[in-house]
Amino acid sequence: MANARRLVAKANNANVGSLILMALVFGSCVANGEYLGGRRGLAANSGNPTVFDITKFGAKGDGSTNSFKAFLNTWIQVCDSPVPATLLVPKGEFLAGPVIFAGPCKSKITVEVQGTIIATTSGYATPEWFLFERVDDVLLTGTGTFHGKGEDVWKEDGCGKKVQCNLPPTSLKFRNMKNVEITGISSVNAKAFHMFLVKTDNVNIHNIKLIAPAESPNTDGIHLSNADNVSILDSTIATGDDCVSVGRGSNNVTVERVICGPGHGLSVGSLGKYKNEEDVSGIHVKNCTMIETDNGLRIKTWGGSGPSKATDIHFEDIIMQNVKNPIIIDQNYGSRGGDSQVAISDVLFKNVRGTTISKDVVQIMCSKSLPCKGVNVVNVNLNFVGKSGGKSASGSGDGLVGALCDNANVIFGGKLSFPMCNK
Structure with missing residues (x-):
């Protein structure tokens, strides 16, 4: 004293x-x-x-x-x-x-x-x-x-996808x-980051606004790490990075009626960046709107990661307006080599509608040594409004709008506005 x-x-x-x-x-x-x-x-x-x-x-x-x-x-x-x-x-x-x-x-x-x-x-x-x-x-x-x-x-920041960086x-x-x-x-x-929850339990976030320019670096709206029983409701998040990013060890997270954009979309991950990461489960995103985001609904894990699990991840009833990369699982995120050891399973993308500027509506790119299991894509109706003549992620320049699947047995169902994966 x-x-x-x-x-x-x-x-x-x-x-x-x-x-x-x-x-x-x-x-x-x-x-x-x-x-x-x-x-x-x-x-x-x-x-x-x-x-x-x-x-x-x-x-x-x-x-x-x-x-x-x-x-x-x-x-x-x-x-x-x-x-x-x-x-x-x-x-x-x-x-x-x-x-x-x-x-x-x-x-x-x-x-x-x-x-x-x-x-x-x-x-x-x-x-x-x-x-x-x-x-x-x-x-x-x-x-x-x-x-x-x-x-x-912001002008001094250069973190990007660096493994080591002081934000x-x-x-x-x-x-x-x-x-x-x-x-x-x-x-x-x-x-x-606007908000960062770490080692928290029972957090209710609702009716808030998080705002930053689209070009602002690393301005995630809400980032979670070892956060359990979190609800994010009825809010507007317009930033330069992920609107909501669900990180390591987070479980039972609900995101509903959130307007997202600009930004990098609604993300689970990145996962597997650090050693001995805890599992992620029970991530449910519903009734959200994405406006001109760089990504839509995304799961991302680092290559060369240690073992962990990401399971029971559901995205449902989503409206998209001019979104790039609407549905994506990327298990080669970051600049580190090697296969990701994050086991992804029980994933649902359901009732997604609106417009996209990407030729590849769905990109499921999973780990070669640990393929994704139980990925379901149901009732996805997205109209392509991007520039004609450009190339898709597969290298095709014929204007085809469709799905890419790598190391994953994706189950498609309901009404789809694009060709399904061939494998």
Whole structure:
């Protein structure tokens, strides 16, 4: 406690770089159950939520004063409240460097954002802007916006499909958490991922907007890693990368009524990039709309991967508008050689309709040493609206629109608007 107070005193005369490093210290204090002194928010009434306004702890909504310390001091009071409490970001523009909201906390917490939170452009010692960690029963809500200022760093990014790459900070990361709801908020121009769920259980995301230009690199809307029981509903995701990407060890994920595009589509993977990856199962995508995405419904795994499984993956009732690569399984993703050892099985693409700019509507390109099993393509009606005379992925230039199957026994059914695979 005494050490933390001394650091706060020093921070008053510190430069921005020092203040950013202080965020890690404060997060550590909270994680160990300590809290800083200072003004408390509104007095708590027994059984009623307590509201703590960040402006009461020194935050300035002028868009230029770094208020990260006010966020942290406010969080400490909220986390220490014995009754349900709210951290309030009122109307205004609040500049903030990296912020760690760490627990465990004493009661249910609401973070309500009414204004705009603007990210500093440099000085990040960790790969996230706002980190929620080891705190359960959290509601993040409001009509406000997290503005990541990614436009200031995108031109320096060159990650692409590199095996080793340091991404810019994620805007909102949730780690080691249970029972989380995220609703209403917007995220604009994240430096990299807009949202990242890692080692979470029971997360409900709905009615949010994630926005970045089509050319922005690595701006995945929502990325999952070791995330179980996740629902992503009734949201708009228009970014420069995957709208939703389901990574290693994620199970029981539902994506429904999401409008996706621009971006790289709705993806399972990439899988198999790292050693000893956990299995993926129960990924169900339904009633979504894809608008001018670079890919539609995709499963991607790295060549030369270690063994794991990806099973029970269903895409149903999907509308596509001018989508490239509408249906694709790619087990040679990335620049690494060798066969993928990710075993893909029980995959369904059903009731997909709209338009495509690709000649090959379906591309099922599986591992030579571990072919895909149980891939079903049912009722796919996509009209080709691309340029005539171009070549398909098979090298054909005759304008044929169809399916490619490699190392997979694909079962086709229902009404199809394209020729089926020959093998």
